[in-house]
Amino acid sequence: MISKMIKTAVSCALLFGFSQVKAGEWSGYVAAEYRGFTQSKLDAEQFDKSSLSLSFEPEFYHSWNGGDDSFTFVPFARWDEHDPQRSHVDIRELVWLHVAQDWELRVGIDKVFWGVTESQHLVDIINQTDLVENLDGEQKLGQAMLSLSLIKDWGVLDLxxxxxxxxxxxxxxxxxxxSIPEVDDHTVYESGAKDKHMDYALRWGQTFDDWDVGISHFYGTSREPRIIPTVTPAGLRLVPYYDIINQTGLDVQATFDEWLWKVEVIHRSGQGETFNAFTGGFEYTFVGVMDTAADFGVIAEYLYDDRGSDPAVAFDNDIFVGGRLAMNDAASSELLFGIISDVNNRTRFYNIEASRRFGDSWVLSLEGRFISAGSMGGPFSSIRKDDVIQLELARHF
Amino acid sequence: MKKLSILILILSSAFAYAQTPEEKGLEIAIEADKRDQGFADSSSKMTMTLKNANGDESIRKMRSKTLEVQGDGDKGLTIFDQPADVKGTAFLSFTHVLDADDQWLYLPALKRVKRISSKNKSGPFMGSEFAFEDLSSREVEKFSYLYLKDEAVDGEDAFVIEVRPNYKYSGYTRSVVWISKEKYQPLKIDYYDRKKSLLKTMTVSGYQQYLGQYWRPDVMVMANHQTKKETRLDFADYKFKMGLSERDFNKSSLKRAR
Structure with missing residues (x-):
């Protein structure tokens, strides 16, 4: 896969005139991460106690033609002390962008984000999740694409x-x-084209005063595998199965002064039973709390998925309550915390993230994730011993 | 004809005599606004030096573009270059005369455009002593005015007017502005907080005239009297009338702003 990515990258670079890149600018970061596990491992093959990891993400950017053309290259690499699957490299971006008066064209490998809610990102589907990076699913793998944006009075249409x-x-x-056992690497696809299936997507977005609205559709290989237990001569295996799906999404945010109201809805067919999922709620910000410069936001969202009976669905009927504290100080100190609670059982997922800058180029971040898995066999039961405290020190350049 | 113009002269001077401090304050604000009209669009580079009470300094660098909007507040795009961890972050704002501004923030790590609450007018800009409202476009109708007196600042003749915000969520009850009689631009502003005590003083210097009309400063220094912190804002590379349009100030351009 990686060699294929690099091949694509090199041919893209040749195609779009790497030779034109005379002088560009480099930026990026290098980071060291420590993960401490507060509980003993659940499976004998897992590592125990703690792990160290290093990551590196440089970025090269060059523009020409008065800024109407640009080239961006963002490789990424991680080394992990214990898990060879977490030690990986990726091309996050390798993209040529051309900007015209009412359209933009992107060719290469890029990242795209859709959506508005905080607790999970239902609508966001273009890029695959780089799940070994972080359990929160916010890190994404680069996706090869050809994308055309039409910027019109009636909105922005991305194809x-x-x-x-x-x-x-x-x-x-x-x-x-x-999971226990771990997911097998013998991936199965619904499509005969396997991982070469051509996928298509479009999104229309528009701003109506206080309302930001987006409607999207995706046809192609589901980014979310179904995990199929399969009996083999070697015993029980968990096989990832990627369906061909159709997913229609809607994302809406209404911004009324200190109130942000957010909704994401998806309708997906082709992945087992057709289903709908919803995330929606609000963020209310107290500005200048207790006569300081700090802002404090209260976030509450409801998470629903009508595949409720499927144990693989993490958030079928859950409530997220959280807070976001921004100190607005010179160190950009921030704190985000939240709890996702299942309405039906006692499953709780606790999350805390804090960060601040030291000097001009160092950022220290702390993350904690704690799981209290109510019933056995639930979505979190195999990671119920994986409470973690993570410290990362990054140097940006 | 001559009689008529004499009559007008008499009437208008009589009118001037009857002018209230409110009317004179408003008149100065309207004149300042009028003299700054027609720049169409502008851009500049900014370096912010934050200094705390111990004298420790940290530097922020950014670039900003402004599109003049007739009949409403201006549109602005700010791109952050330094510190390195926020490089590529960009901020889009559509300011409005009295309605809440529309604001979007682009977070490059997640490629995410976030519509944000504009209630943060009083909040610090990038951890500095400047609040968002100190740096946003000053439309005449956003404030009410009261002429106080004439007083020179460093030998430069100025009108002194009291300015009170008409919009919601300001961090100030009032400010006192020294406006240069020559340039119709602020030389100094005293800001009074919600408890009506003196919070900050901004001094503006190094004005240069561009395109034979528009005065822009080289330096703004904001001193906080309560925390003893200070922020110096240096401007460079002012450009005007570059042919920017609405197209340069939307969510698509925000995502690719560099």
Whole structure:
């Protein structure tokens, strides 16, 4: 897969005139991460106690033609002490962008984000999740694409042709945050084209005063695998199965002064039973709390998925309550915390993220994730011993 | 004809005599606004130096573009270059005369455009002593005015007017502005907080005239009297009338702003 990515990258670079890139600018970061696990491993093959990891993400940017053309290259690499599946490299971006008066064209490998809610991102589907990076699913793998944006009075229409599919990265048998047993690497696809299936997507977005609205559709290989237990001569295996799906999404945000109201809805067919899922709620911000410069936001969202009976669905009927504190100080100190609670059982997912800058170029971040898995066999039951405290020190340049 | 113009002269001077401090304050604000009209669009580079009470300094660098909008507040796009961890972050704002501004923030790590609450007018800009409202476009109708007196600042003749915000969520009850009689631009502003005590003083210097009309400063220094912190804002590379349009100030351009 990686060699294929690099091949695509090189041919893109040749195609779009790497030779034109005379002088550009480099930026990026290098980071060291420590993960401490407060509980013993659940499976004998997993590592115990703690792990160290290093990551590196440089970015090269060059523009020409008065800024109407640009080239961006963002490789990424991580080394992990214990889990070889987490040690990986990726091309996050390798893209040529051309901007005209009422359209924009992107060719290469890029990242695209859709959506508005905080607790999960239902509508966001273009890029595969780089799940070994972080359990929150916010890290994404680069996706090869040809994308045309039409910028008109009636809104922005983004059209995507997505050649090739990336499998979700999953922890290996040595790693934490995994199913028991671990997911097999013999991936199965619904499409005969396997990971070369051509996917298509489009999104229309428009702003109506206080309302930001987006409607999207995706046809192609589901980014979310179904995990199929399969009996083999070697015993029980969990096989990832990627369906061909159709997904229609809606995302809406209404911004009324200190109130942000957010909704995401999806309708997906082709992945087992047709289903609908919803995330929606609000964020209310108190500005200048207790006579300081700090802002404090209260976030509440409801998460619903009508595949409620399927144990693989993490958030079928859950409530997220959280807070976001921005100190607005010179160090950009921030704190985000929240709890996702299942309405029906006692499953709770606790999350805390804090960060601040030291000097001009160092950023220290702390993350904590704690799981209290109510019933056995629930979506979190295999990671119920994976409570983690993570410290990361990054140097940006 | 001569009689008529004499009559007008008498009437208008009589009118001037009857002018209230409110009317004179408003008149100065309207004149300042009028003299700054027609720049169409502008851009500049900014370096912010934050200094705390101990004298420790940290630097922020950004670039900003402004599109003049007739009959409403201006549109602005700010791109952050430094510190390195926020490089590529960009901020889009559509300011309005009295309605809440529309604001979007682009977060490059997640490629996410977020519509944000504009209630943060009084909040610090990038951890500095400047609040968002100190740096946003000053439409005449956003404030009410009261002429106080004439007083020179460093030998430059100025009108002194009291300005009170008409919009919601300001961090100030009032400010006192020294407006240069020559340039019709502020030389100094004293800001009074919600408890009516003196919070900050901004001094503006190094004015240069561009395109034979528009005065822009090289330096703004904001001193906080309560925390003893200070922020110096240096401007460079002012450009005007570059042919920017609405197209350069939307969510698509925000996503690719560099």
């Amino acid at each position: 995507y042709v997505l050649p090739g599919f990336r499998e979700r990265t999953l922890p290996g048998k040595d790693g934490r945050f995994r």
